[in-house]
Amino acid sequence: MEKNATNGKKNILALLLVLSMIITMPTIVFISSALGGGIAACSDISPTSINASSNYVGVINALPVIYVSTEAMNVIQITFGLQFTQPFYATDTNGDGIVDTFIDPNHLLTLVRFVNISGNASFLLSTGNDMVPEFFWDTNANKTVLLTFISVLLTETWIDPEAQEILIVADVEKSGWVYIKIIDPYPPDKYPKYTLTITTTNDRIISSNMIWRENGNICILDDPSVQYILTYKYTILPPVFNPPDGTIIHIAKPTITITFFEETSLTIATFENNNILDQLTTMDQKTFIFTPTSDLVDETSTLNLTVQDTKGNTLTSTSTYTISIAKKPTGEIPWLIITLIAIILLIVIILVILRRRLII
Numbered sequence: 001m002e003k004n005a006t007n008g009k010k011n012i013l014a015l016l017l018v019l020s021m022i023i024t025m026p027t028i029v030f031i032s033s034a035l036g037g038g039i040a041a042c043s044d045i046s047p048t049s050i051n052a053s054s055n056y057v058g059v060i061n062a063l064p065v066i067y068v069s070t071e072a073m074n075v076i077q078i079t080f081g082l083q084f085t086q087p088f089y090a091t092d093t094n095g096d097g098i099v100d101t102f103i104d105p106n107h108l109l110t111l112v113r114f115v116n117i118s119g120n121a122s123f124l125l126s127t128g129n130d131m132v133p134e135f136f137w138d139t140n141a142n143k144t145v146l147l148t149f150i151s152v153l154l155t156e157t158w159i160d161p162e163a164q165e166i167l168i169v170a171d172v173e174k175s176g177w178v179y180i181k182i183i184d185p186y187p188p189d190k191y192p193k194y195t196l197t198i199t200t201t202n203d204r205i206i207s208s209n210m211i212w213r214e215n216g217n218i219c220i221l222d223d224p225s226v227q228y229i230l231t232y233k234y235t236i237l238p239p240v241f242n243p244p245d246g247t248i249i250h251i252a253k254p255t256i257t258i259t260f261f262e263e264t265s266l267t268i269a270t271f272e273n274n275n276i277l278d279q280l281t282t283m284d285q286k287t288f289i290f291t292p293t294s295d296l297v298d299e300t301s302t303l304n305l306t307v308q309d310t311k312g313n314t315l316t317s318t319s320t321y322t323i324s325i326a327k328k329p330t331g332e333i334p335w336l337i338i339t340l341i342a343i344i345l346l347i348v349i350i351l352v353i354l355r356r357r358l359i360i
């Protein structure tokens with residue numbers, strides 16, 4: 001009884017609170033399914049969208065939506081020969097005041113990713129099913145901006161052992177906005193302790209929210225630069241394997257050397273999942289030599305090493321080899337060939353004898 005009375009008081013208080021808020025804040029809409037439902041506030045909805053009924057204090061079921069402007073949509077239609085029957089739009093699904101979800105009811109555009117460009121919520125969009133964007137839609141300015149896609153090959157690399165930095169320069173010829181794809185030589189899944197900073201030649205740092213690293217690539221969205229410097233802060237540089245990764249080995253007991261650029265200690269060493277830690281030798285803790293104690297057999301084998309530096313950083317490196325040992329002659333007598341030759345000789349002899357008899 002007491003509990004019901006308390007609930008009743010709570011309901012009256014809630015009703016008064018809701019009514020007072022509707023009166024004092026007309027631009028805010030509430031969801032409330034009678035008095036048992038929750039209350040949620042959403043901005044950017046005009047009071048005209050309040051749908052009141054006898055059972056509901058106030059109802060919203062629409063999320064804030066931004067529709068593309070006709071002008072911005074026309075740029076894309078004309079440039080890419082597309083025909084939109086309805087405008088594409090964006091919604092704010094979590095009510096934080098920033099649109100976060102892109103919808104194209106025409107199913108002509110593919111969302112590549114959301115990006116915040118100088119505080120403007122924008123969507124990188126592809127005009128096909130691929131994930132290479134052709135333009136971005138800035139929902140704040142409600143304009144579409146065309147992008148140039150460039151795939152850059154890295155050519156020059158410097159290593160600064162003092163700063164433990166790898167510097168790579170990427171030259172890009174462009175004007176206007178560009179979406180650049182560069183192969184990531186030190187992807188985060190393989191080198192989780194390396195950090196990457198991208199700067200331009202005038203020391204402008206590319207904001208980390210304009211850089212994406214996935215599937216072994218680095219993607220950068222940027223406007224006015226022509227040269228980018230990729231700086232990786234490393235912990236342990238990857239070693240050099242000799243013979244290199246992917247080599248086909250034709251000898252049963254090959255010697256494989258692994259050279260690091262700094263002193264390290266081996267913590268794990270396996271070859272085709274067998275522990276070979278005590279089969280590796282080193283004179284300087286930089287170059288390690290592995291010669292198998294027993295003959296290798298024909299198969300694809302991976303050499304896997306984990307090392308640790310003096311600061312406790314670790315690095316795991318692998319190199320895979322195809323073992324293909326040449327077959328020795330077996331020494332067996334080729335009876336089939338001998339039999340065939342004997343039969344041919346016999347036929348020849350018979351033919352010669354028959355011919356002589358005919359002549360006589």
Ligand SMILES: [Ca+2]
Pocket residue numbers: 091092093094095096097098099100
């Ligand atoms: Ca949002």
Ligand SMILES: [Ca+2]
Pocket residue numbers: 126127128130131132133134
């Ligand atoms: Ca595309």
